[in-house]
Amino acid sequence: MVIEIKDDFDLAKIADSGQCFRFNRCKNDAGAYSVAAFNKHVIVKELGNDRYEFSCSQEEYDSFWKNYFDMELSYSDIRARIDEKSDPYLYSAATFGQGIRILKQDPWEMLISFIISQRKNIPAIKASIEKICALAGNVIDEGEEFGKIYSFPTPESLAKLSMEELSSCSLGYRDKYVHQAAMDVASGAVKLNEWSELSDKELMEKLLELYGVGVKVANCEILFGYHRLDAFPKDVWINRVLDTRYPDGFDFDRYAPFNGVMQQYLFFYSRGTM
């Protein structure tokens, strides 16, 4: 089906924004992207004039992908909160990053993904996640162009993997973190879905109790897994920006409750320019 999208929506920027790891440009089809999430897979292709082709039914778009891409929220309105004169750097970053949206992803998949992300670059993170999916996920789609697409494993199937199998996914020292998290969620000791009811503070405290989860990974989980758009993960890139561009501090009060969106613009801009 083909749909017209008027608000910010740039597949290339979203794919490269570091929030998702199973969102890839199709090798033999420029402008088309493969997206795997929640046991579903879709190819999205930009047609021009704000039109996009989704390789799914209208019904699946309405019931799933529309929400996944957070289409009810206007990101151009969020960008409009930025005043060029009071913060020219953020304004430039947001202009550069226009088209980025924060996806509504699976808290479980995000937790494991960001545990894996520590001290890894994005290609390495993606490679590990794909190995895990191929090893413990199910085939959810198959096509000549993109081959077999696997779902992200359930907590149960990931918990069943031996440490040897986990190690074969190039997790390095993170293998024990992933194993423990899978055990905790599979056993029911950790109920990620119920945690969505917690306050920001309580949610952070719960996440920090998990083995292998520190402040940065917890904030990524809160922003990308729980879609709480005020969370502001600080990684080396963001810290570099804050140190060099905001020596007197970033104005978090001004952009609440959307500081996480600003973080994405700053992150994307810093990676493209520094």
Place this chain on the structure above:
DNA sequence: AGGCAGGTTCTTA
């Protein structure tokens, strides 16, 4: 060849 990559844990004072 040595250092580093979107951090966290463990150890030590």
Place this chain on the structure above:
DNA sequence: TAAGAACCTGCC
């Protein structure tokens, strides 16, 4: 409570 070292692995 805080700083420093160690940690897997792959790629410059």
